[in-house]
Amino acid sequence: MANALVFIDNPGAALKKSSLELLTIARSLGETAVAFTGELNDDVAATLGAYGATTVYLPSAEDLDNYLVGPKAAYLAAAVQSSGATAVLLDNSPEGKEIAGRLGIKLNAGVITDVVGVEADGTAHKSVLAGSYNTTAKATTPVTVLSVKANNVEPSPVGAAAAPATATVEVPAGAITNSARIAARTEKPVSGRPDLSEARIVVAGGRGVDGDFSPVEELADALGAAVGASRAATDAGWIGHDAQVGQTGVTVSPQLYISAGISGAIQQKAGMQTSKVIVAINKDAESPVFEIADYGIIGDLFKVLPQATAEIKKRKG
Amino acid sequence: MEETLKIVVLVKHVPDAQFDRHITGPGNTTDRDESILSELDEYALEAALQLAEERGGPKAGNEVIALSMGPSGAVNAVKKSLQIGAYSGVHLSDDALAGSDAAATSLALAAAIRHISADGRPVDLVLTGMASTDGETSLIPAQLAERLSFPQVTFASSLEVAAGQVSARRDAGAFSETVEAQLPAVVSVTDQINEPRYPNFKGILAAKKKKIASLSLADIGVDASQVGLAGSWTVVESAEARPPRTAGTIITDDGDAGIKLVDFLAAQKLL
Numbered sequence: 162m163a164n165a166l167v168f169i170d171n172p173g174a175a176l177k178k179s180s181l182e183l184l185t186i187a188r189s190l191g192e193t194a195v196a197f198t199g200e201l202n203d204d205v206a207a208t209l210g211a212y213g214a215t216t217v218y219l220p221s222a223e224d225l226d227n228y229l230v231g232p233k234a235a236y237l238a239a240a241v242q243s244s245g246a247t248a249v250l251l252d253n254s255p256e257g258k259e260i261a262g263r264l265g266i267k268l269n270a271g272v273i274t275d276v277v278g279v280e281a282d283g284t285a286h287k288s289v290l291a292g293s294y295n296t297t298a299k300a301t302t303p304v305t306v307l308s309v310k311a312n313n314v315e316p317s318p319v320g321a322a323a324a325p326a327t328a329t330v331e332v333p334a335g336a337i338t339n340s341a342r343i344a345a346r347t348e349k350p351v352s353g354r355p356d357l358s359e360a361r362i363v364v365a366g367g368r369g370v371d372g373d374f375s376p377v378e379e380l381a382d383a384l385g386a387a388v389g390a391s392r393a394a395t396d397a398g399w400i401g402h403d404a405q406v407g408q409t410g411v412t413v414s415p416q417l418y419i420s421a422g423i424s425g426a427i428q429q430k431a432g433m434q435t436s437k438v439i440v441a442i443n444k445d446a447e448s449p450v451f452e453i454a455d456y457g458i459i460g461d462l463f464k465v466l467p468q469a470t471a472e473i474k475k476r477k478g
Numbered sequence: 479m480e481e482t483l484k485i486v487v488l489v490k491h492v493p494d495a496q497f498d499r500h501i502t503g504p505g506n507t508t509d510r511d512e513s514i515l516s517e518l519d520e521y522a523l524e525a526a527l528q529l530a531e532e533r534g535g536p537k538a539g540n541e542v543i544a545l546s547m548g549p550s551g552a553v554n555a556v557k558k559s560l561q562i563g564a565y566s567g568v569h570l571s572d573d574a575l576a577g578s579d580a581a582a583t584s585l586a587l588a589a590a591i592r593h594i595s596a597d598g599r600p601v602d603l604v605l606t607g608m609a610s611t612d613g614e615t616s617l618i619p620a621q622l623a624e625r626l627s628f629p630q631v632t633f634a635s636s637l638e639v640a641a642g643q644v645s646a647r648r649d650a651g652a653f654s655e656t657v658e659a660q661l662p663a664v665v666s667v668t669d670q671i672n673e674p675r676y677p678n679f680k681g682i683l684a685a686k687k688k689k690i691a692s693l694s695l696a697d698i699g700v701d702a703s704q705v706g707l708a709g710s711w712t713v714v715e716s717a718e719a720r721p722p723r724t725a726g727t728i729i730t731d732d733g734d735a736g737i738k739l740v741d742f743l744a745a746q747k748l749l
Contacts (some may be wrong), residue, residue: 165528167688175610183597202706229629229630229631229632229657229659230620230630230632231624231629231630234624234700236673249627254651254652255632255633255650256618256650257497258615258616258617258620259616259617259619259620259630259746260620261617262580262615262616262617262618262621262624263620263621263623263624265580265617265621265711266581266582266584266621266624266625267624269711270711271579271581271710271711271712272580272581272617272711272712273712274615274616274617275614275615284715288720289501289613289614289717290508291495291499291501292720293498293499293719293720294501294717294718294719294720295717295718295720296501296506296714296715296716296717296718297714297715298712298713298714298715299712299713300711300712301710301711301712301713301717302711318583339623339627339628339629340629340630340659341629341630341631341644341657341658341659341663342657342658342659343655343657344645344656344657344658345655345656346650346653346654346655346656347653347654347655348652348653349652349654352534352621353650362748384749402649403649407669408495408611408614409518409608409669416748417743417746417748420635427495427496428495431495434723438746438748439723440739440742440743442739444737446728446730451722451725451728452723452725453725454725454728455727456726456727456739456742457726457728457729458729458730458731458735458738458739459589459728459729459730459731460730460735461513461731464731464733464735464736465731465735465736465739467735467736468734468735468736469737469739470736471736472736472737472740473589473740473743473749474661476740476744476749477749
């Protein structure tokens, strides 16, 4: 009997790092199974085995991706019942959280979102009120549902890997009724940079870039970082809304956050103040961002960033 | 003219994020002094008002009902919504609700919405913000949809309603999506959908004449054991204020700050 079930939703050709993190956490809770959607290729199956999954459940229906949330939650509920899992782990994306939420109602199970750490007994650690409190929370129900933020554990494979068994889970009849249908889906242009919510390093620009994100992007590329932005910069249309870090955008918690030309008002701080190391560059010595920066530079980002970019390239050879 | 709509907008009274917020209540709950209408709910209210106005407003039979669940102070979120333009308000309040997690909250709200549906015509649309600015779990729209068996359309950045159907655009990671669902539906909207209006003097005066219905758990047929700390499926065991980040080294650029920055990153093993 599996103890932990990890939901992996349509990963494509290779598993994301956040999925490997979920598998690593799941192993610390007990025997691990995976509820999978999308095409399971041999490489992905082998990786799931290498990270300790003994069984991979697949849905009987293939059109789950044409509907929002509801049918996937119904499938996952059936997979929990098949596996006998007592802990369910999902990624902390908006859809991951919503699937978790609906699963909780279906199974009478407590749901904890935005989790940054899980103990062997299922106790979850999280950071709340824009990072101003650390809390521990626990489900009081037989099944615990956790959506876990990226970048909080180092993914590690098991020593001896075995190919996992596969099993089909019957998606309940009627799962698609009362669900919103996805009528059209267009892929956004791919930046080639890491995903903002998962990146190890984020370089973000704000009002101070004054319409020109190129020094921010060049430093990001030299560091292999994702590009973020303040709400002022996205509202001005200088960069897409997807790049917004903050209360109404993406919350990030990278190893390194470099803030350039961002004053650091509460709405921005809410999205980044749990970063491990914060570097701030701003012309205004009074900017609130300097109160939370580990390393602050009072200066012109158009001079400091290109100089740093050139120096990194030189050192990396 | 489009068919008229009965819309419930969920509005939450939350601690003002501009000030320090504290977890001091029983069961590690948030201190709710200095609370305001959650900023993100204003976008939902604006979306509701626009849909109703396109259909002739209250005179044509449209309804925009601001619903808040919370202690006595939460009525202020309803009052603010009425000043902005909601047509009527409902305040669900009961001592037993204190400390409800998302599951218990969605149970009570679903019962309140059924109650509102039974009073006159059924609700067509439940509109919410993308998250509360205090709990920030974004669970309520999904859990409410599950409990009501309504389709959920979440994180809508545009919204149209026609011929009994909702159509919305949304961002979903690497994709932009157009989604469609039949009414009745639960829709959450982002801060990209519109520019919320401010209450004006006329609106503030008019709000005084608008009706606020008070509901208790008994009114909506929910037992006290199903909600609050007792009815929640999660428990917050501890809450510790995170030590404030302390400022580190601050330098002023003398022409070599970019190099010094790289030295710092190298010393932190971040290169």
